[in-house]
Amino acid sequence: MITILSIVLLVLLLLVGRSRGFKTFITFYLSIFLIMLYLLLMKAGLNPIILAIVICMLAALSILFIINGINIKTKTSFISIMIVLIFIFTLIFIIVKRGNIQGFSVESIETIGGYSYDIGVDMIDVMIGMYLICIIGTVIDTSISISSAMNEVLENNQHLDSKELFKSGMNVGRDIMATTINTLYFAIVSNFIGFFLWHRGSSFEFIINYKAFAQEVIQLLISFIGSIMIIPLTAYISSKTLKSKKILYFLKNKN
Amino acid sequence: MSKNLKIKIIVLLLFSLISIIFVYNDHFLYKTSILKVTEVKNETKKSTMFRETYYNQIIKGIIKNGKYKGQEVTVENIVAKTGVYGEIVRKGNELLVETSKDGTEIIEISGVKRDKYLVILFVLFIDSLILVAGKKGFKTLISFIVNIGISALAIFIFQKKFNTLNLLSLYMGVSILFIVLSLFITNKRDRKTASAIISAIVSLFISFGLSFLLIKLYGKDISIWTMEYIEAVYEYENFFYVTILLCGLGAIMDIAITISSSLNELIEKDPNITKAALIKSGREISKDIVGTMINVMLYACYTPIVPLVFIAIKNDMSLTNALSLYGEVDLVAVFTSSISIVLAIPISLYVAVLILKPSKKEVLG
Numbered sequence: 001m002i003t004i005l006s007i008v009l010l011v012l013l014l015l016v017g018r019s020r021g022f023k024t025f026i027t028f029y030l031s032i033f034l035i036m037l038y039l040l041l042m043k044a045g046l047n048p049i050i051l052a053i054v055i056c057m058l059a060a061l062s063i064l065f066i067i068n069g070i071n072i073k074t075k076t077s078f079i080s081i082m083i084v085l086i087f088i089f090t091l092i093f094i095i096v097k098r099g100n101i102q103g104f105s106v107e108s109i110e111t112i113g114g115y116s117y118d119i120g121v122d123m124i125d126v127m128i129g130m131y132l133i134c135i136i137g138t139v140i141d142t143s144i145s146i147s148s149a150m151n152e153v154l155e156n157n158q159h160l161d162s163k164e165l166f167k168s169g170m171n172v173g174r175d176i177m178a179t180t181i182n183t184l185y186f187a188i189v190s191n192f193i194g195f196f197l198w199h200r201g202s203s204f205e206f207i208i209n210y211k212a213f214a215q216e217v218i219q220l221l222i223s224f225i226g227s228i229m230i231i232p233l234t235a236y237i238s239s240k241t242l243k244s245k246k247i248l249y250f251l252k253n254k255n
Numbered sequence: 256m257s258k259n260l261k262i263k264i265i266v267l268l269l270f271s272l273i274s275i276i277f278v279y280n281d282h283f284l285y286k287t288s289i290l291k292v293t294e295v296k297n298e299t300k301k302s303t304m305f306r307e308t309y310y311n312q313i314i315k316g317i318i319k320n321g322k323y324k325g326q327e328v329t330v331e332n333i334v335a336k337t338g339v340y341g342e343i344v345r346k347g348n349e350l351l352v353e354t355s356k357d358g359t360e361i362i363e364i365s366g367v368k369r370d371k372y373l374v375i376l377f378v379l380f381i382d383s384l385i386l387v388a389g390k391k392g393f394k395t396l397i398s399f400i401v402n403i404g405i406s407a408l409a410i411f412i413f414q415k416k417f418n419t420l421n422l423l424s425l426y427m428g429v430s431i432l433f434i435v436l437s438l439f440i441t442n443k444r445d446r447k448t449a450s451a452i453i454s455a456i457v458s459l460f461i462s463f464g465l466s467f468l469l470i471k472l473y474g475k476d477i478s479i480w481t482m483e484y485i486e487a488v489y490e491y492e493n494f495f496y497v498t499i500l501l502c503g504l505g506a507i508m509d510i511a512i513t514i515s516s517s518l519n520e521l522i523e524k525d526p527n528i529t530k531a532a533l534i535k536s537g538r539e540i541s542k543d544i545v546g547t548m549i550n551v552m553l554y555a556c557y558t559p560i561v562p563l564v565f566i567a568i569k570n571d572m573s574l575t576n577a578l579s580l581y582g583e584v585d586l587v588a589v590f591t592s593s594i595s596i597v598l599a600i601p602i603s604l605y606v607a608v609l610i611l612k613p614s615k616k617e618v619l620g
Binding site: 001002004005006008009012013016017020021023024027028031032035036038039040042043063091095098099100101102103104107108109111112115116117118119120121122123124126127129130133134135136137138140141142145170173174175176177178179180181182183184185186187188189190191192193194195196197198200203205206208209210211214217218219221222223224225228229231232 | 502550566
């Protein structure tokens with residue numbers, strides 16, 4: 001089944017996106033591979049949180065530098081991604097720890113009931129790691145789109161100062177943000193239908209405090225926050241670095 | 256800093272503070288009793304029967320609301336040490352509990368009060384949205400709320416008419432409602448939006464038809480029964496199809512509106528632009544967003560299987576088996592939505608050109 005879907009997707013991507021489509025396909029499989037690697041290394045006993053951060057960095061490195069090449073755009077993106085990652089990590093760490101977000105709820109008891117719960121690591125750490133990896137895809141792509149667009153704007157209008165450049169980066173970012181939020185909403189909410197059918201008749205106060213509900217809502221909101229935060233960061237850092245690169249270039253040519 | 260921005264920040268700050276203070280003190284709204292934990296004693300035990308190490312927790316706390324407000328109670332809680340299932344209670348937690356008739360004993364811990372964390376994140380989301388995107392952010396927020404409203408309505412209808420309605424046909428209707436309402440509310444009511452709506456509906460049904468066909472032909476062995484909440488519905492297969500239908504819906508809508516508004520802009524700038532030129536620039540624009548959306552889809556839909564697959568492989572299941580058992584449904588959904596994303600581009604382009612740039616004969620006639 002998966003093989004057939006892969007072939008259909010690859011053919012469509014090649015038809016619609018040509019070489020860019022092929023790159024997307026490679027990134028897609030690279031990401032699946034990274035998620036598998038995460039699971040295997042975690043099983044081998046590495047700390048889930050540190051491992052998740054390493055996997056996020058690997059994802060950023062590979063998507064940015066292999067697919068888009070090593071240049072000022074991708075370097076800028078990498079720095080902004082790391083800053084967002086640190087912020088989101090702090091946020092998730094506090095929320096998961098204080099809100100008891102880890103683990104499974106009653107409806108999963110049949111699935112996990114047959115397994116031993118002595119898995120050697122704290123579920124809190126697994127949960128935090130999962131959330132970090134969840135958001136990284138969105139953050140990387142938003143960031144690289146903004147810095148590429150800004151680079152293009154600068155190339156076409158060399159006279160722009162860094163303030164104007166920042167503005168145009170923010171404009172591109174806002175467009176991406178609106179679409180990302182819509183896409184994410186449906187992707188995550190499609191899992192909610194079953195939840196509400198299962199809990200039909202439950203009170204509002206029960207649902208809003210329920211673990212499985214909180215887990216999904218937190219994933220949604222964290223992804224939103226990450227994909228919004230990356231916009232001003234990338235725009236700001238790019239407006240500084242791109243401009244200084246031009247200055248350096250100008251100075252070099254003069255001599 | 257401009258005056259406008261200052262006012263915005265002050266209003267947002269006030270709104271955030273009020274919401275957070277409110278949710279930290281909303282005990283009076285609850286019918287369930289809430290226990291504020293003041294002391295926890297943990298005793299580690301190794302169970303022979305259940306194969307795991309667990310905590311035997313003795314919890315002391317004060318009831319915060321209702322008839323027994325202020326009463327001190329003690330309760331015992333048994334929970335696996337790794338926290339796979341159940342609640343590991345810590346000092347300072349607020350628990351939702353069921354008390355005995357006289358309020359001196361606790362029969363059951365039914366959950367943890369988590370509403371405050373959701374509100375904190377929601378407030379952060381709104382603040383960042385408005386600060387970063389201003390008016391556009393406000394629009395996005397409204398379309399987000401509209402979408403939540405429609406989702407709630409669909410679930411409400413289904414809960415009521417649970418036995419008589421076909422799940423798949425209900426949600427096909429609902430997705431058309433989503434497309435029409437959410438695009439009309441967030442955009443101007445003009446040709447451009449109409450074109451986006453038609454593109455989105457056509458793309459949705461063509462791509463869903465393709466996925467449906469592929470799954471019918473090759474997907475007989477997909478482990479649908481491992482889907483979460485599957486026991487809540489009678490129509491297993493339709494439940495799976497609805498997930499697939501909805502998963503890519505947002506992305507399809509976004510592609511439709513992005514393409515139709517950018518083509519519209521191009522036509523406004525140069526009314527004599529040729530169809531071929533329109534299609535060419537439309538393709539350039541869409542190339543940029545496809546990669547992003549597919550990646551968003553993958554990480555958002557596939558990563559949540561991590562905890563379950565991890566427990567399975569820690570229990571000596573092989574990774575391949577665990578992934579095909581617990582991850583296949585999600586992966587299929589990722590693939591079919593990615594296929595819809597890619598398909599939506601040529602369809603939206605074609606529809607947009609057809610509607611926004613009628614051939615000369617029509618204009619004359």
